[in-house]
Amino acid sequence: MCRILKQSLNQICFRCYEKESNAIMERSFIEVIFKEPIIEWLNSRRFSDIIGFYSDQEFINNSAIFMVDLEENKLLRMHVGQFDKLNEIVPGKKQDYDQILKAVIEQSVLFTGKDTVSLFFNRHVLFNRYRQGITSDEIELECLVKSKVIWIHTNYMLYKSQEGHLCAYILVLNVEDYRRQKDKAVSSFSREINPLTKLPNMIFFRELAPNVVVQNIYENHCTAFVHLDIDNFKAYNARYGFSKGDQLLRYMAASLQHLFSEDLVAHFGQDHFAIVTREDDIEERLSHLSDYLKSYPNGDIIQIKSGIYVISDGELDVSLACDRAKIACDSIKKQFDQSVRFFDEELLYVLEKQKYIVDNIDRAIENDEVKVYYQPVFSTETGKLCGFEALSRWIDSKYGFLSPGEFIEVLEKYRLIHKIDVHTVKRICQDIKRLKDLSIPYVPVSVNLSRLDFELCDIANIIETEIKANDIPRHLLHIEITESVLTENTKDLREKIEFFQSQGYEVWMDDFGSGYSSLNVLKDYNFDVLKIDMLFLKDFESNPKSKEIVASIIEMARKLEIDTLVEGVETKEQYDYLKSIGCNKVQGYFLGKPRPFDKKLISFIAKNADSSAARIKQIVPPKKRSKNGLIAKKNKRQDYTNIMTKNNLKGLHYNRKYTAFIQT
Secondary structure (H helix, E strand, O other): OOOOOHHHHOOOEEEEEOOOOOOEEEEEHHHHOOHHHHHHHHHOHHHHHHHHHOOHHHHHHHEEEEEEEOOOOEEEEEEOOOOHHHHHHOOOOOOEHHHHHHHHHHHHEOHHHHHHHHHHOOHHHHHHHHHOOOOEEEEEEEEEEOOEEEEEEEEEEEEEOOOOOEEEEEEEEEOHHHHHHHHHHOOHHHHOEOOOOOOEOHHHHHHHHHHHHHHHHHOOOOEEEEEEEEOOHHHHHHHHOHHHHHHHHHHHHHHHHHHOOOOEEEEEEOOEEEEEEEOOOHHHHHHHHHHHHHOOOOHHHOOEEEEEEEOOOOOOOHHHHHHHHHHHHHOOOOOOOOOEEEOOHHHHHHHHHHHHHHHHHHHHHHOOOEEEEEEEEEEOOOOOEEEEEEEEEEEEOOOEEEOHHHHHHHHHHOOOHHHHHHHHHHHHHHHHHHHHHOOOOOOOEEEEEOOOHHHHOOHHHHHHHHHHHOOOOHHHEEEEEEHHHHHOOHHHHHHHHHHHHHOOOOEEEEEEOOOOOHHHHHHHOOOOEEEEOHHHHOOOOOOHHHHHHHHHHHHHHHHOOOEEEEOOOOOHHHHHHHHHOOOOEEEOOOOOOOEEOOHHHHHHHHHHEOOOOOOEEOOOOHHHOOOOOOOOOOOOOOHHHHHHHHOOOOOEEEEOOOOEEEEO
16 A cells, blocks of 8 residues: 555554553554554555655654544544654643644644634534545645644544444644655646546646637637536445545546547546536536446446536636536535536525625624514313424515525524524523513423534523523423434533433424434433424325324334424324324414414413413433433422422422422
C-alpha cells in the first residue's frame, strides 16, 4: 500500500487508555486497531501521492492518528509522531473528545479556520453525516505549530466498532514539505488536473469555461453548464471500499469524456463533475450516461443527478452558472423518479425565498411575524380536549403566509432552526400563563425539538428558565423528539431525555414508524407517549394492513405502559376505529385545525377542555425504570412532598386512584 507497509504501521505506537486503571500503555498499531479498515483507507488513491512522498519513518514522524469513540465521547488511542504540541494539548488523563477538539482549535488552528474545523470534526455533525451515508471527508488548513504556520492535511473515516458504537479514525498529516516540493516540481498545468481522473479541477475549469462560452456565441450556439453528482456514491464507497470508489470515479470520467468528447469536462472533487457544452441533445447524452453507469459492476445502486443551467445571451459569469447548475442538481437529490433538472424561474424564486428566509428570520421573530399555532389533541376516553401541539407559522410582510415546509428545512440547512424553537418555547409558556391568569382551564402543550437545538443552544436550560419565569408547572410542557434524531448521538441524547423526565416533563417520540429504527429506538429509550406517524392513515380505508399495523403498535405500547397518540385523523371512521383499539389520544383536521392564540382559541379551550387533562404520571427518575422499559409503580404517600417541591407542581392534591396528581 504505497510506502506504508504492515511493518511500518507496526512501528506506530499508541497511548492506550485502560478504562479501569486509567493507565497509559504502549502498544503497536497492529495490536490495538482493526487493521483492515484503516489499511484500505490509507491505500486509497486519495492518499497515494502524499504518503508516497514520505519514507516510512518520515510518515510516522509527520503523522498523527487518533481513534475516537464518538458515542462515548472518548479518545481511545493516539499516535502523535513529532507533533509535540499535541502531547501538551492532550495529556494522558484527558480523554473527552469534545474538550480535546476545543483545545486543539483554540491553541493551533488559525482564526480564519476555527469555524470550519469545529464544524468538520463536530461529533453531532459526524453522527448526522454517518446517518446520511457519508463515512469520510478531508480538508487542508493552516495551523500554528511551534510558532510556525504550516499546512496540515486532515481526514476522517467513520466506522462501527464491534460493540456497535460509531467510531472514527482521524488522520493528521504535516504536508508542508510535500506542498513545497510539489510547487517546485509540478508545472502549473499539472496542478490544475485532478490526479485521480486526469480531468481539469474546479479552478482550471473556471479559467477555461469563458473561452468555451465565447466560442459558442461566435457559432450561434446556446451554452449549458451541467453539474453532476453520483447520488449514492457515499453508500457505494462504504459498501465496496475506497479503491472501488476510485475505480468508479475513473469510469465516470471516461464515460463523460466519451459522451462529451468535444466539450469541457471537469472533476471538481469527490463525486462532483461539471461540463460546459452546447445545449443540443444534452438530455439524451445524460440518459446514455445513466445507462453506462447501470452496466457498471454493482451499478444498480448508483443514480446520476444532473442540474443544467442554460446561460443567457452575453452572460459570462461562470461562477454564477456553476452555482445555479448545482442548485438545480441539489433540488432533485431526494426525488428518486427524476435525474435531470433545469434551473428555471421556479428554482430562481425558491432560491430568492430561501435567501430571504435566512436573512430575515431574526427580524421576523422580533416583529412577531413568527406565530405559534395550536392544534388540539383529544382524549378518546373522554372525548374532551386534553392538549395541544405547538406549530410555527410565519406571516411575512413580503411573502404573506409561509408554511413550515417553506422555512423549517431552510433554517435547519443553515443551522438557524434553534431560533424558531426557542421563540416557540417562550411563547408557549407565556400563553399558558395568560390562561392561568384568566382562570381558564389549561391543558398541556407539546413542542417538537430539532436535533440542532441540542447542539446550537442549551435548550434544556432555556426551557427551565421560561418555565420558572412564567411560574407554570413543568408537566404542562411536553417534549417531542422525532425518531430520526434518536438514531444518532444516542448517549448524549439519552442523558438529556432522562434529565427532562427527572424534572417532570413528559418526553414523546414523534413520527413513530416513519424511519427504519423505530423498534430499536423504543428499546433504548423510555418514552411517555408514542406519536404514531400519519402515513399509516394515508390509505386507511382501502388497505386493511394499515389498520392491523396501527393496532399492533398500540397493543405493544400498552404492554410497555406507554400512551399512544395518532396524528392525521381526518374522518369519523378513523376516529372510531382508533378509539375501539385503545388509542389514548388523537389529533388531526377532523378534530381541529391549528389556530393562533386568540379569543376564539381561549373560548374553544374553555368549552372543550377536560378537567382532568392536567393529570400527570407520578414522576419516576430514569434509574428507577426497569430494564424492559416499563415504568415503575409507586403508591407511597411520602413521595408527594418531594415531587411537589422538586417539580414546581403547585395547586395539586394527591389522588390514590390514579397514583398521580390532579390539578385543583
